[in-house]
Each structure stands twice: as structure tokens, then as C-alpha cells.
Amino acid sequence: MDVAIIGAAMTDFGEREGWILELLSEAGRACLDDAGVAGDAVDHLVVSNMASGEFEGQTGTMNALASDLGVLPAYAERVDQTSASGGAGLQTAVRAVASGTSEMALLVGGEKMTHRKTAESADIVASVTHPFEYAHGVTLPSFAGLVARLYLSETAATCESLAAVAVKNHRHACSNPHAQFHKPITRSDVLESPLVADPLRLYDYCPVTDGSAALLCCPVSTAREYTDEFVRVTGIGGATDTHLVQHRPNPMQLRAVEESGQTALSMADCRPADIDVAELHDMATVLEPLQLEALGFAEQGDGWKHAIGEAIPSGPLSVNTSGGLKARGHPLGATGVAQAVEVYRQLLGEAGDRQVEADRGLTCNIGGFGNCVTTAVFEGGA
């Protein structure tokens, strides 16, 4: 694919003042500045956002943002794929450039959530579930609990090995200035936190977060006009699994992750072993090992070994160096974009204290409980 990322930015994640437009503007403006590109060079603006209408009674944010950033008369649209909205927006921006209809596409993902009571936020997020399952009380955190129970019974994983995911991602977030949490935690902290959906506890889950992240995409053929250092998007893939989780033969098998991963890796002409850094969707700890398995980094039932430091067949892989959803935070529409921002920084060697050696990266963003998934593969070097 002939698509380059030439700029990236994100706001601080956490509890933020103001309304959604202010967050989106902050990230969008910082991204343009990062690339040294003027707003009027942008011809396509993609806003990734799940629910500003429900959270704030405000829609039309893509139009408000287009005005605010001075990118008029750029085409502006909002893309929603629930908690995978950011990853979906990335696919939209990449397709816009790859189709030849855009010369400069700005992607800005964001969500403003913390001003609502936790129960209200939970209700808005739960609106993604099929009404039939929701009526029976099954929400995304409870699906994670059910699947974690199954995972612990069918594999050698323990509550401790799942807690290790949270511990690792909190440790990473300490080196990410934009992360919501800068506090290392121990396995005991996780195992002694309040039970949410047995066997998962409070510290097994990501927090509620405000924040925004942005990326600027253009054809590789023109990227050098703007910068010597850019990242290429070499593969994208998206897939959907059954909307009713109960219709899946094996709920531990994230089929849309498998499918989207295969599409993206094959488009990028890569194998899992070629990937050095990955940002995965750890809404609950158990999802990180499940994605490692579904993406082909680990054998079925072995994904949990990565977080406790055991070798995995695909070789060295740094996962969620940003802190992941768990500790960087999870402002729904921003998450998939923030994942790509982290991979961009890692591939350019701009990741500061959390820098790892990396030539190729991957992001996996999940909507619903694996209902809709986008995966992207990136390569550094001009």
C-alpha cells in the first residue's frame, strides 16, 4: 500500500475538562504541528468517535473540528465501530489515500466519558451489545469474566498470569507521559482488588478515560516533501464475528482478530515473527493473551506465557509499550489511533524511556467482545 504516516500526536489521557471538540482539536492541532503541515493541506478529515451524542448530547463533531482546525473545505466524516472506532478510522484514512481520492488525510479519534457517572458510562458502552444478551445482564466486562473463567479452566494460566498483564502494562505506562496512570502495581494489588466478574477483578480492567489522538496520512510518493522520517502502513484488515457471543462455537477464539490479522499480515507480506512491537486491545487482561494466540504470536492456550516473560514462538515481541488500554487509558474512539501513535513513535525511535528495538509494528483494536476488529501493520524507515 502506498500510504505513509507523517505526523502523530495525542493528548494526555485521563480525566479532562471541556467538551469533545476541545480534546479533538488539541490532538488534531498537535498532529499538524508535529508534521509541520498547514491545515489547508488536509483534504479529508476522519473523526473516530463512538458516542458523543450519548455522552454529551452533541453530534456533528467532524464539522466542528474541520472549522476549528481550519481544514475547510476538506471532506469530514465520523467513523464508528464502537470501541474499535479508532482502528476503523485508520482504515478509512488509509483507504482514502490508497484510493487516490485524498492527498492528505487527518485522522482524529477521541472520547469524553469521565463527566458521566460510571453506571451511565457503562450503560452507554453496553449499548453495543445485542439487546437479547444485554437483557440477560451480559455486558462487555461480564463477557470477559466468563471467558477468563473458561481460559483458566482449559489452559495452564492462573489468576496470577492474567494479573501479570496488568502489572506489565502499568510498568510501561510509567514511561509514557500521556498515559492515564503513572503508578506501578504488583500482582498482589491486582489479586486483592475488588471482584468485578469472577475471576476478573477491578485491576484486570481498563479505566474510564477522556482523551484524543491523531495521525496524518499521505501517499508515500509525496511523504518526502514533508519529512525525511515517516512510517508506512503496509497492511490493513478488518473483520466481524457474530453479534451474539453465544453463537460462537468457542468464545475464547477471537475469530475476527484471526481474520483481520491474517488479512493485514498477508497484505504486508509479513509473518508474526517479523513484528517487533504490538499494541493490543487489553480492555480486560485476558484479552491480551487471547489476541497473542489469535494473531499467531503464540500457540493456542499459551498466550499467557508472554506477560510472565516466557519466550513465545514468534520471537521477541514488545506488547503494549504505551501502557495499553489498561494503563494508558481507553477513551473509546481514541484508542485505535493512540495504538498507532505508539507504534509510529517506536518505529521512528521517538519513544523515550520506553523505546524498544523495532522495524515493524502491529495494532489490534477490538469493538464489542471481538465483534468487530481492525488490525494494521506498519513499517519504519523512509
Next chain:
Amino acid sequence: MDVAIIGAAMTDFGEREGWILELLSEAGRACLDDAGVAGDAVDHLVVSNMASGEFEGQTGTMNALASDLGVLPAYAERVDQTSASGGAGLQTAVRAVASGTSEMALLVGGEKMTHRKTAESADIVASVTHPFEYAHGVTLPSFAGLVARLYLSETAATCESLAAVAVKNHRHACSNPHAQFHKPITRSDVLESPLVADPLRLYDYCPVTDGSAALLCCPVSTAREYTDEFVRVTGIGGATDTHLVQHRPNPMQLRAVEESGQTALSMADCRPADIDVAELHDMATVLEPLQLEALGFAEQGDGWKHAIGEAIPSGPLSVNTSGGLKARGHPLGATGVAQAVEVYRQLLGEAGDRQVEADRGLTCNIGGFGNCVTTAVFEGGA
């Protein structure tokens, strides 16, 4: 552009039972049947919908629809551009095919609105306005009234000539079995209806509507495997104007319509005179002449002459043969798709009693008060 439409369908528009998924499924299934294509051939599903979360407390509709139509594991996403969501979805589907990432993209637009009280619906729709203007009571219908007042004072148009738009579109809808209204009206009916936003009256506005419409897109190079008769999308364009209407030098000038129209016509290598049939966004009667002017079909200030039967410089042009938003109805996310469905039928000679002679067609779909606009150009013949 190498993009063909090989199937189309729409539900009856009006007051419908059930939730949004049922409407989307009805149109999506009918579209696949129309093309004779099995669900598993679809690799990309685009849902155009503005506000199912706000109207029904239900999101994730693209995932629910993907399951319901059996198009799994197709990539599924929702695209929102407020009342231009349908047109935006068309652009997304076209870009997916044009970028080479999709071999078969299904676009389904829909909205379920009538179960809410009119004031509630109005409030949800008004959420697209900038909070600063909304706080002062300026909603989309009142913007239309303000601009109509200006139009009547600056041109030779009268309330009668605006009423002629409503009369014409109601007459057209009588031949469209899927339209919300099948009742011819007179200019007196319009002029004697209750005042809404002076000088515009109830019959100057489109109704609140439930409904869904769908299109199936694939590369032109493979379209012949499925059908002998298809329509080509030859140009697409999208643009944004200032989010605060008060920031526009002349609110009668729909700059995003101009910009998106020029982009689409230029991509299609067409002039306005080449277009035979157009579906325009007549949310209020005054918007139809304003679009005729902005798209280059009529001189500035002369657009109103079309509906009263006077010749326009671009030559014979049939406008809103479907009945338009005014009489076919306006289920937000469905509208832009339904516009393209009408042009598709006209170009294939399948428009029944409302058939006109047409080789090329155009659709223009507006979000907000000209805030975001998509235009597309179509050509018939395999």
C-alpha cells in the same frame, strides 16, 4: 473510477414498526436479492446511520447487521455525517472498492425516528448544531427560514415559487411506491399550512421518517460476472463549510455543495449540462433552488425557476423524481443512499411510472445546514 453498482433496494419509507436492525436488514437483504449475490460474497459492510444510540439506546448496529445478513467475516463499520450519512457511506463504499481493499461492498443506510415525540426527534437532530448557535435557538428549520427570507428579498422568487418545489416533489412521490406520501398537494395547501419559520410553512419541510436503503458496489471489471446491467459511479466529492453558519459571508451560498459538486463533476469529466436526473437534498423547499445554483445548473438567484417549469441554462433536468426528502421522506442515514437508489433505477430504466430519459445522474446529500456535503455522479450502461 472503477466502481459499479450492481444492486439496489429500499424499504417503504414512513412510520415503521420494529427497531433499526429490522429496517437495515430488510433493505440489505432486498439489495443482495436484487443483485442475485450471496451474503458471503460481501467483504465490506458500511452502515450509514446518524443516531441509533440517541433514538433507540442501541449502537453496534453494523455488527448486528453483519450477523443478520450472514456477511461474516466482512469488515463492518458505521459512517456518520449527520443527515448526509447516506452520501458519506456511499463515498466510503466507493473508496473501499477503488482502493482495492474490497471486492464487494454493501452499503445500508437507515434511521428509526418516528417512535420518538417530534420534539425529542428535533432535539436529537439539533445536536448537530454548534452549541453556541443552538443555545440561541437556531435549529436547522430556523436556519432554512432565515435563508428563505433572504432569498425572497434578494431574488425574484416568491413564497409561491418555493411552494412549487413541494408541489412537484409530492407529485413525483405519487409514482414512487416506497415514498412516505402518495398525496398530491397544491400551492395553496403549502401556503395555507401552519407557519414554522417565517416565511417557511409546515409543507415547506420534509417529514420525520423511518426507513432504510441499500446499494451493492464492486469493481466495474467484475460487475459483468454478476449482471449485464449496472451503473457506474464516475465521480465523488465531499466538502465541509464553517460549522457556525454565522461565519459564512453569504448564507445563501452553499459553498460545500459548490466544492463537492465541482470535485465530483470534474472526476466524472462532466459538466452540469451532461446530467439528466438529480436527487437533491430538499429538507426545506428553499434548499432545492439553492443547490441548483451551487451545482451550476442555474444562475445565482435563478434556481427557483426550475420548479415552476422555466428552462434552466444547463438544459432539461429532472429533479427529485423519487419525491425527494419532502415526499419520499427523510430517515437521516437512509436519505443519501435512497437518492442513489433512485438514480440507479432511473439510469437502468427501472423507475416505472416516474421514469425519465437519463444517461447520467447526480446526487447531493447535505448534513447540518450545508455544513458537510457529499455529491456523486453516476453513468448508466454496461
